[in-house]
Amino acid sequence: MTDSAMPSTKDAFRGIALLRRWIFTAFVLLQTALGIWGMILVLPYHGSTAIEKTILITFIPLYAFVAAGSWMALFGFYLRRRYKNRGDAHSLMSRFADRLPTTKLVKTAVALPIYHEDVERVFRGLRASIQSVLATGQGEMFEFFILSDSRDPEIWLEERAAWLALCNDLDLHGRVHYRRRRVNLKAKTGNVSDFLRRWGRNFKYFIVFDADSVMSGEALVTLVRLMECEPKAGMIQTVPRLFNARSAFARMQQFVTHLYGPLFSEGLAALQLNEAVFWGHNAIIRTEAFMAHCGLKSMRGFGLWRGTVLSHDFVEAAFIRRAGYEVWLETAIEGSFEESPPSLDDELIRDKRWSKGNLQHLRFFGYERGIATAHRMAFMNGIFAYMASPVWFLFLLFSTIEVAQFAAGDINYFPDTRSLYPNWPQWHPQWAIILVTSTLVTLFLPKVLALFDLLVFDTGRRQGFGSTAKLLQGFFLENLFSILLAPIRMLAHSAYVVQAILNVTVRWAGQNRSSEIGWLQALIRHAPGMILAITWSGIALYLDANFFYWTIPISLSLLLAAPITVWLSRFSLGDHWRTQGIWRTPPEQNLGDQVLVDFAELDMPPLKPQNAPNWLNWTILHPNQARIAAALAPHRSGAAKQASTELKEKLMVEGLHALPSRKAARILDDADAVMQLHQHAWMAPPDDPWGRQVDHLTRLICIK
Known part of the structure; x- marks a missing residue:
């Protein structure tokens, strides 16, 4: 079959895909229903008041999202064990x-x-x-x-x-x-x-x-x-x-x-x-x-x-x-x-672009025809990956309002105006403990299963993580930091969603991959979260001491956001933990990945001497570089030729520094102008700016 021919419309995997997705959906819905029931029992009015209805509205998608992630990992564990790490039979x-x-x-x-x-x-x-x-x-x-x-x-x-x-x-x-x-x-x-x-x-x-x-x-x-x-x-x-x-x-x-x-x-x-x-x-x-x-x-x-x-x-x-x-x-x-x-x-800077991009998928989710249901669900999952943060924020806000109402004595015994009998608010701390426990199990069970899978069934891959003691140490340390970083991400993603909805322009730029975060930069970026944490915990302490204790994990994380960010960005700390064997992974052991060995051992000599001029000057002055630049540039004519000639004459008189680098670099779009400017530089008298640059260059390096 040629590429121009349409592939067969018969889908041999539709039946197995539907079966798997329905089973997955059933488990997620069942767990979410149990979570909703538990939350209703926890709420004093069992979800009958306006504020409790808003709490439930925010709780349901959050709990379903967490449950879906957990069941997806459970599916993965089942398949790995069924096929003994050989991969899905349908792949x-x-x-x-x-x-x-x-x-x-x-x-x-x-x-x-x-x-x-x-x-x-x-x-x-x-x-x-x-x-x-x-x-x-x-x-x-x-x-x-x-x-x-x-x-x-x-x-x-x-x-x-x-x-x-x-x-x-x-x-x-x-x-x-x-x-x-x-x-x-x-x-x-x-x-x-x-x-x-x-x-x-x-x-x-x-x-x-x-x-x-x-x-x-x-x-x-x-x-x-x-x-x-x-x-x-x-x-x-x-x-x-x-x-x-x-x-x-x-x-x-x-x-x-x-x-x-x-x-x-x-x-x-x-x-x-x-x-x-x-x-x-x-x-x-x-x-x-x-x-x-x-x-x-x-x-x-x-x-x-x-x-x-x-x-x-x-x-x-x-x-x-x-x-x-x-x-x-x-x-x-x-x-x-x-x-x-x-x-x-740096991760959050990248997420700012992704959050706006994912929210754009609402258009394709709802209005684009012919899209497969699986891809519509992928759109929705990507959207809620960022929408979960403002929903979580609203859940915390509505919960605070609920506590504030009770602390102020604003208790409504007749939330249902049609009822002749009072509705006494009921507190069930045991149900709150059960609900929190089930949520924590849902969050951490996939991680525990992954650890179990590695230790018991995948011993070949396990050696890439170092000793069992170091693996367990890294496991618990990672979970601690994941708890600390979650509220910081929540607040940042909430802000990004609001900015996306307001259509704030997102800058497309190269990503930092090799620099640490400075203290001033971190303090400025995380100051709003620190102020919010102090305010929220202060209000919680004023309202109810028990509620204050519930806010501590989130508030503490936001208060420590700047030092945590700075500390974790340190390369020296990463190198130290590497020598200690913490968070060791198979690529660091070079287990079967020769391409990574080559990457690490590549000798990349500098492209120009360290003390040479900047790249634009280097390209114009160096004979080999100038010839290469001319060979790669077109030969201009007409209006384009006139513009490059005017630019060349200005640079000959005033030098490259007379114009912004991006404008001066336009000279490289004309092969003739490049060589003429290069020849002018080498023929310039010693007291000319061009002559001084050439003299400086020849004294620094030996041009062959």
Whole structure:
């Protein structure tokens, strides 16, 4: 079957998917019903007053959301035990295990969109991945595309130099490409769309990387072979594991994904089957199907539902599924990695973009036709992942109002005006204890099961976590910090949801991956939460001492938000805990992941001497760099030529510092102007600004 042919509409997995989803839904609804019943018994008026009805309205989705996450992990535990860690029998890896080794590859592109990222880190990861692909002996079947949207010339000139160094070192000219858009419309979606318009029809498949992605050659080869085995597959998403964590916060997140991740990902994959979601990176896509069905137009609604779709990946998966193709989450593919933000604040900055993007999915949930129910549920799950925070905040607010009414003596014995008999408020502390206990069990049972699964059934993976004592120590320490960080995330996400609803502009920028958080920055960011905590606990103490004790876990977390954030962002603390064996994970043990060994051991020599001028000056002054820049630039004519000539003459007289760097860098868009400016600099007299720069450069380095 050719890609242009529509895949078969017959869905062999519909029956098993429906059965699994109905069983899952039944368990979630049953537990939620019991939770609601328990909450009604806890409330003094048993939910008959207006304030208690609002408490119940906020409690129900929160409890259902927690229950759904717990049952998903339980499903994952059941499947891991049933299939003895070999993966779901219905997955692609299980069904095509025998055919994979003999399946031939086809030409596949690997696309790496970047925007103002750490250049050394990006190319270290890309180089490790390419070397791993070459080691498989299948390197000729892959081409790599670095798709830059960077605007700062000090960044994109370094990117270009790193690309040339990579091509020279590995002799990959013509197989590793660099393209920088001059107009970065529609952010990442526009970047990928531009790549597909230029090169998409040359490749049957393309694999999307993120700036921090690293994938082994075996993983990339396996993805292509799976697509060849299953013509109906439109996307196959891997499960990226975190690696290269240095700060204490990143190490904790890395520990979480490696310890708990298998249960949750197995459960998610089992429920979604061939209607999985796309996470935007570390996945393979059928090119023609994507180009035909996944183009995202600007939204024509109002507020945040107008303009570019920010969280495009879920929508693209829903669209390609609507076209009849399958989307799979393959948990058995090893060798897929990404990095964690180094601090809580950096994670929250990323969540600010994601929260607005996920709320945009309300439009696709309700108004887009033909979307599969599984993808509509994925939209809703992503939306409530952020909406849960303001709902939790409202639950705490309404609970405080309820306590305040009783403390003030404002007791209504006739909440039902039609009743002739008084309704005496009843307190059942034993039911409150039972409800809280059941909630805690629901929250922590998946984590305990993941630990049990590792210790008892997965001894091969267990050695990657170090000794049992250190594993247990890391387990309890992670749970302590998860409790402390939850209220901080709740308050931040609540603010982000409000800002999204108000359509506050979200800035698209490179993500910090290597810096710690300063005290002043943390105090400013978390000051509102600290003030709120003091105010809330003060009111609670004034109203009722017992209620005050219930507020302590949340208030204490918000009060300590700044020091916790700063402390966990420290690389020195992360390095210390690593030497102590705390939060150790398999990637740090280099167990079977040669691509990570290569990543760590890569010798990345500097692209220019440390004392050399900035990248724009270096490119214009250095003979080799100037020739390369001219070779990569077009030859202008007409109005464009006139503009570059005027810019060149101004720079000749006043120097590069006379203009902002982005404007001065426009000289690099004209091949003739680049060489003329370079020759002018080298022919300038010693007392000329250009002559002094050349003299300074020649004294610092030896140009060959």
